Structure formats: C-alpha cells, structure tokens
Amino acid sequence: MSKSTYVIRLAILFFSLIFSGVWLVSQSYASGSHGDSHGGHEEHEEAKGPNGGRLLEKGDLTVELLIYESGVHPEFRAWVTRNGNSLENASLSVELERLGGQVDQISFSWDSNTAFYRGEGMVKEPHSFDVLVSVFLNGERTEWKYESHEGRVQISEQIAKKAGIKTAVAGPGSIKESVTLYGKTAIDHRSLSHVRARYPGTVITIKKALGDLVEKGEELATIESNDSLQTYPLVAPISGQIIDKQASRGEFSGERVLFTIANYDQLWAELQVFPTRRGQISRGQKVSITAGDRTFESTITSLAPGGNGQPFAIARAVIENSNDLWTTDLMVQGQVVTSENPVPLVVENQALQPLRNWTVVFVKVGQAYEVRPLKLGRTDGKVTEVLSGLNVGDRYVTENSYLIKADIEKSGAAHNH
Numbered sequence: 001m002s003k004s005t006y007v008i009r010l011a012i013l014f015f016s017l018i019f020s021g022v023w024l025v026s027q028s029y030a031s032g033s034h035g036d037s038h039g040g041h042e043e044h045e046e047a048k049g050p051n052g053g054r055l056l057e058k059g060d061l062t063v064e065l066l067i068y069e070s071g072v073h074p075e076f077r078a079w080v081t082r083n084g085n086s087l088e089n090a091s092l093s094v095e096l097e098r099l100g101g102q103v104d105q106i107s108f109s110w111d112s113n114t115a116f117y118r119g120e121g122m123v124k125e126p127h128s129f130d131v132l133v134s135v136f137l138n139g140e141r142t143e144w145k146y147e148s149h150e151g152r153v154q155i156s157e158q159i160a161k162k163a164g165i166k167t168a169v170a171g172p173g174s175i176k177e178s179v180t181l182y183g184k185t186a187i188d189h190r191s192l193s194h195v196r197a198r199y200p201g202t203v204i205t206i207k208k209a210l211g212d213l214v215e216k217g218e219e220l221a222t223i224e225s226n227d228s229l230q231t232y233p234l235v236a237p238i239s240g241q242i243i244d245k246q247a248s249r250g251e252f253s254g255e256r257v258l259f260t261i262a263n264y265d266q267l268w269a270e271l272q273v274f275p276t277r278r279g280q281i282s283r284g285q286k287v288s289i290t291a292g293d294r295t296f297e298s299t300i301t302s303l304a305p306g307g308n309g310q311p312f313a314i315a316r317a318v319i320e321n322s323n324d325l326w327t328t329d330l331m332v333q334g335q336v337v338t339s340e341n342p343v344p345l346v347v348e349n350q351a352l353q354p355l356r357n358w359t360v361v362f363v364k365v366g367q368a369y370e371v372r373p374l375k376l377g378r379t380d381g382k383v384t385e386v387l388s389g390l391n392v393g394d395r396y397v398t399e400n401s402y403l404i405k406a407d408i409e410k411s412g413a414a415h416n417h
Contacts, residue, residue: 076119151371173346183271191263197253199225
C-alpha cells in the first residue's frame with residue numbers, strides 16, 4: 001500500500017468515527033520516557049521509587065517493583081522496605097495474568113551482591129498484564145493489584161466491522177518452495193477444430209459468418225457432393241467461435257479448411273522451462289498463473305520439448321476461462337510449487353506489521369486487541385512460519401491491522417525500550 005493510500009484510508013476512518021459518535025477507546029498505559037527500564041504502564045502516572053520502579057505502599061511496608069532490561073533479558077527487580085529500612089527476609093512473588101487468561105508466576109530471591117530481590121526467569125513481551133504482588137513477612141501476607149497494559153486497545157464489534165478489521169484463527173499450515181517461470185497463454189489444441197467438407201463439392205449455402213458463436217452440431221453451410229450430387233450439411237464438431245472462414249457460396253470446397261472454430265473456455269499457460277530449472281519441474285505440480293491482477297491456480301499437465309531447436313521445454317497448465325477473463329498470447333508468470341513443508345503454526349503475511357524493533361500481529365480476545373511480537377521462520381510470500389510469540393488457536397487480525405497499530409501508537413501504548 002502506498003503512503004498516500006494509507007493516509008487517505010486513515011482519514012476516511014477518522015471522519016466516519018466522528019460522525020458515528022464513537023471512537024477506538026484505548027486501554028493503554030500513559031506515554032512517557034521509559035528509557036531502558038519500566039515499572040508498569042497505566043493511563044495515569046504511578047508513584048515512582050528511587051530506582052525508577054513502581055512504588056507500592058501499605059502501612060509501613062513498601063515495595064518498589066521494576067522491569068529492568070538494559071543489557072539483559074527483561075527481568076523483575078524489587079526492593080522491600082519497612083519504615084524506610086531494607087528487608088532481606090521477605091518472601092516475594094508476582095502473578096501476571098495476560099490477555100486470554102494465561103498466568104505467569106514469578107518468584108524472587110534476595111541477591112546480596114546487589115541488595116535487591118531478583119525475579120526468576122525472563123518477563124516475556126508484551127509487558128501487558130494484570131499484576132498481583134504478594135509479600136509474606138513475619139507470618140503476614142500483604143497484596144497489591146494493578147493493571148499494567150502495553151500495546152492493547154479496546155474496539156467495539158461495531159467499529160471493528162466498520163473499519164474492515166478481519167481476523168483468523170492461527171494454526172498449522174505449510175510453507176511452499178517455488179520457482180518462477182514465464183510464458184504466454186495459448187489455445188488448448190483440443191479446443192481447436194478445422195472443418196473441411198466430408199465429400200468435396202459446391203458450397204450451396206453459408207449459414208455462419210466470421211466471429212459467430214456456434215454450438216456443437218449446429219449447421220455451418222450446405223455442400224452438394226460432386227460424386228452423388230446429394231446436398232448435405234456441414235456442421236460444427238465443437239462449440240466455440242468461428243475464428244477463420246474460407247468458404248463462399250458457389251465455390252468448390254475441395255479438401256481445404258472451410259471454417260476454423262476455437263473454444264476459449266479452456267486455455268493453456270505455456271511456460272518456458274530452461275535446462276537450469278528442468279530438474280525441478282514435473283507433471284502434477286501446482287502452479288499459480290498470474291497476468292496483471294488475474295490469477296488462476298492450476299496444475300502442470302504436460303512437459304514437452306520446445307520444438308524447432310528451442311533451448312527450453314514447455315510446461316503446460318490449464319486455465320479455466322468460462323468467464324472470458326483470459327485471452328490468448330497473454331504474457332504470464334507461473335509460480336510453480338516444488339515442495340510443501342508442513343509447519344505447526346503459520347500466519348498470513350498481510351497480518352504482519354512492524355512495531356518498535358519487532359514484527360508483530362495483533363491478537364483479539366473479546367473486544368480487546370493486543371500486540372504479539374513474533375519470532376518468524378520461513379515464508380513463501382503468502383504465509384510465514386511462527387516460531388514463538390503466538391499459540392495455535394489464537395485469533396489474530398488479518399486485514400486492516402495497520403489501523404490497530406496506528407491507534408496503539410497514537411495512544412502511547414507502544415513505548416520505547
């Protein structure tokens with residue numbers, strides 16, 4: 001999509017939302033300068049501790065909680081104090097409930113070298129969750145709950161439909177390896193008929209003209225046989241269009257072709273296969289035939305020498321053309337599938353968006369949409385293998401995902417790490 005088209009589509013959506021009186025309501029954390037670490041994200045500024053983390057207080061007990069990620073994988077760090085005095089004997093845990101219900105349990109241990117509690121394990125992106133912090137000290141448990149949502153927006157079903165946001169369920173698929181061949185369309189030789197007089201004689205009547213459409217068995221002309229002087233009809237052996245006519249009333253038919261009929265309901269894509277590709281191409285392979293904005297999925301049905309000393313073979317694939325969208329001698333490109341590799345999880349390429357230093361998709365749970373950074377594998381131009389960041393069964397946005405990205409960026413819900 002060009003930049004100008006993108007701007008126009010955003011403007012259309014913007015004004016349609018104004019006139020309908022509803023907006024994409026962001027449930028994102030407030031923007032701000034996070035630097036190399038962050039202590040959670042909300043729509044208002046939370047209290048900060050001396051180490052830059054979120055400050056949680058109850059009575060004389062204070063916890064400062066920070067997600068630290070400068071030069072390390074994101075990890076929790078915490079400082080626990082009572083009446084301003086550092087505590088080393090607290091039992092600290094954090095529970096993170098993510099969109100969709102997944103819960104991450106983080107336990108902490110005291111690090112005497114750094115004088116803080118270090119969370120065990122990496123805090124996976126996105127850092128978007130409902131947080132439960134628990135401190136067990138001297139037989140008493142103290143808890144704090146808060147929301148820390150990052151890269152998340154709320155969009156009603158009505159607005160999503162109006163914006164053209166569509167989704168699909170992530171699941172297994174296959175990555176296709178392919179080669180590109182070039183050629184042109186041609187009439188299927190089985191759909192071309194050269195009509196001659198069965199018994200040479202005089203052409204008495206002509207019933208059809210050049211360009212006429214005829215049905216199989218329909219009369220084209222009448223011939224008077226020179227041998228029997230009997231008149232008989234010359235009929236069309238196939239249905240199609242008369243593309244050549246060499247018969248006129250009163251002429252002697254001889255053995256020449258009087259009518260040529262072509263049926264364009266089926267065409268061939270004739271693709272050139274040069275020696276460097278010959279070992280990769282065989283009958284039965286799937287091929288996607290493209291000419292401009294026209295595409296047809298077909299199969300290679302024959303593979304034969306090019307003839308006349310040509311240095312290539314010809315791979316032929318049928319194009320069904322009952323709607324007359326294709327013509328002969330049209331330059332085409334054929335994407336031939338040479339292998340298909342099944343993989344556990346794929347996403348459609350149109351769903352992928354760049355965000356920060358990631359490639360992401362947006363998952364949908366209810367009316368909430370949230371970013372999912374992905375680790376990607378192989379691609380075939382239509383789908384891409386997902387190595388991590390998404391689960392089988394997740395519903396993700398396939399069409400107009402750029403609108404969700406724009407809303408997240410507008411609301412400040414995609415911070416700089």
